[in-house]
Amino acid sequence: xxxxxxxxxxxxxxxxxxxxxxxxxxxxxxxxxxxxxxxxxxxxxxxxxxxxxxxxxxxxxxxxxxxxxxxxxxxxxxxxxxxxxxxxxxxxxxxxxxxxxxxxxxxxxxxxxxxxxxxxxxxxxxxxxxxxxxxxxxxxxxxxxxxxxxxxxxxxxxxxxxxxxxxxxxxxxxxxxxxxxxxxxxxxxxxxxxxxxxxxxxxxxxxxxxxxxxxxxxxxxxxxxxxxxxxxxxxxxxxxxxxxxxxxxxxxxxxxxxxxxxxxxxxxxxxxxxxxxxxx
Numbered sequence: 001x002x003x004x005x006x007x008x009x010x011x012x013x014x015x016x017x018x019x020x021x022x023x024x025x026x027x028x029x030x031x032x033x034x035x036x037x038x039x040x041x042x043x044x045x046x047x048x049x050x051x052x053x054x055x056x057x058x059x060x061x062x063x064x065x066x067x068x069x070x071x072x073x074x075x076x077x078x079x080x081x082x083x084x085x086x087x088x089x090x091x092x093x094x095x096x097x098x099x100x101x102x103x104x105x106x107x108x109x110x111x112x113x114x115x116x117x118x119x120x121x122x123x124x125x126x127x128x129x130x131x132x133x134x135x136x137x138x139x140x141x142x143x144x145x146x147x148x149x150x151x152x153x154x155x156x157x158x159x160x161x162x163x164x165x166x167x168x169x170x171x172x173x174x175x176x177x178x179x180x181x182x183x184x185x186x187x188x189x190x191x192x193x194x195x196x197x198x199x200x201x202x203x204x205x206x207x208x209x210x211x212x213x214x215x216x217x218x219x220x221x222x223x224x225x226x227x228x229x230x231x232x233x234x235x236x237x238x239x240x241x242x243x244x245x246x247x248x249x250x251x252x253x254x255x256x257x258x259x260x261x262x263x264x265x266x267x268x269x270x271x272x273x274x275x276x277x278x279x280x
Contacts, residue, residue, distance in 0.1 A: 133186035215276035223265035
């Protein structure tokens with residue numbers, strides 16, 4: 001089977017992604033073709049990223065699909081698929097057992113014999129989030145001026161109404177919180193939550209220390225965007241900006257509009273939007 005470029009993108013949407021030893025599935029970056037010259041299109045890659053996000057594919061796959069220059073082709077292998085976390089079923093030629101697809105991790109009969117751990121009741125304990133802000137729900141009188149995240153946690157433990165904290169390492173600012181519901185990517189912040197892990201919803205991918213990026217609620221970027229994407233989610237908007245090298249910041253609005261900016265423009269307050277910017 002030969003399937004490349006737009007065909008490869010359609011193949012990714014399949015209910016079952018079959019890959020045989022002779023298959024050729026190819027990908028390359030989106031591009032503009034003007035006067036015979038192929039230039040990578042940031043807006044085009046953003047749209048491809050939006051499509052892949054809607055397929056619930058992880059950031060490693062998005063980078064793999066859009067990273068190769070237009071004049072070349074990234075041919076998918078079974079090893080590549082396993083490395084980037086793409087779920088495919090590898091067809092083994094000459095398999096006498098009806099040639100059925102064999103999933104990663106072993107044959108079906110082997111998987112059937114795996115034991116399933118018994119479910120347990122979640123236990124209340126401290127959860128820690130590096131490079132993360134837990135927005136909202138601040139207790140009165142915040143922030144506290146403290147020196148370390150450990151001191152911020154101790155202050156939370158000593159306060160009856162406190163069940164979470166975010167410590168801004170740059171400004172030495174401690175925010176005690178009555179609760180927390182979501183986690184945003186925020187370089188230079190450390191957060192903690194005293195309850196069950198299921199209470200916190202991560203917005204987008206947790207990039208950790210791999211990128212310097214800060215996402216904040218109730219602000220928007222002022223300026224002219226290079227890309228506008230409708231019917232997006234906040235998670236998809238943030239992640240696509242992080243994964244697009246030319247994107248220096250984004251603004252997401254409640255109506256599903258995602259704007260991406262090539263310059264680090266100033267921001268202003270807006271209670272209906274969320275913005276993120278590179279911090280390196």
